[in-house]
């Protein structure tokens with residue numbers, strides 16, 4: 001099957017007074033239909049430029065962008081407008097029309113598409129219901145919380161019946177709890193409406209929460225692509241390591257002394273637990289030993305972890321492991 005989005009040798013250069021900025025350097029990747037694909041990078045890496053090139057809001061200097069097999073760079077303005085309707089977008093600052101109610105914001109793309117007012121309102125209410133905001137239909141954006149505003153923006157995207165949803169730092173202005181809820185909603189939409197999703201973010205936790213695959217951008221170049229699991233388990237480039245942990249220096253400086261023995265029922269649960277632990281506290285741990293033992297006919301996993309030196313982080317990690325029902329005991333450093 002043809003990829004939903006296929007980018008080949010995409011370059012974008014900006015000519016500024018200070019010289020030429022290469023915001024995208026020979027980027028190639030493809031996104032399959034129904035996938036949730038993350039593009040992650042630090043500030044200035046070129047994420048916004050790349051996502052704007054995907055719907056040609058920004059015209060690439062060279063290279064191609066194919067959506068559903070159509071090369072967008074070859075289309076006329078009129079054809080391009082038609083193709084763009086299939087690509088919805090949500091933003092960090094929501095971009096709602098402040099003078100319109102939530103309902104009228106959702107009606108907006110339908111009005112432009114020439115749908116009759118009564119029908120548009122009926123549909124808009126349905127979309128607001130899908131995003132869990134039916135009772136706020138007549139509220140103005142200024143009367144809504146950040147999470148609610150993003151829900152309206154998502155309902156507005158649904159109203160244009162897109163095949164692709166581009167999310168440009170869509171949760172960056174939200175608190176962790178609201179972020180989780182919005183990511184959950186995006187996942188639901190991806191599943192229920194088979195909308196392919198592209199998530200632009202600087203936060204690894206967002207990628208972990210929602211993405212199937214991820215591409216790492218560094219100074220305009222795509223340095224690593226793979227499944228989210230691969231990136232967590234084995235980040236190859238420095239940039240990916242920097243994103244997975246909070247910084248390389250921290251890895252080098254790790255001199256943790258405290259050892260804990262962690263036990264659990266299934267060996268299979270060990271990898272996601274460590275990935276989550278490292279990601280939650282942005283600090284690596286050393287696995288000194290891991291095995292499965294057969295105890296009374298039951299598979300029992302056992303791990304010896306070396307925790308980071310910072311006591312506060314180590315204590316939090318122990319609590320985290322206890323909270324998810326793992327057996328945790330401190331051991332002296334002469335184990336093994």
Ligand SMILES: Nc1ncnc2c1ncn2[C@@H]1O[C@H](COP(=O)(O)OP(=O)(O)OP(=O)(O)O)[C@@H](O)[C@H]1O
Nearest residue numbers: 014016021023041042043044045046047048049050
């Ligand atoms: N219109 C423009 N004219 C000149 N330079 C630009 C333009 N847009 C972006 N750039 C430059 O391109 C590079 C990438 O910027 P971009 O906004 O795509 O990065 P980003 O990863 O989205 O960063 P952030 O997360 O901070 O928004 C930067 O060096 C930026 O200064």
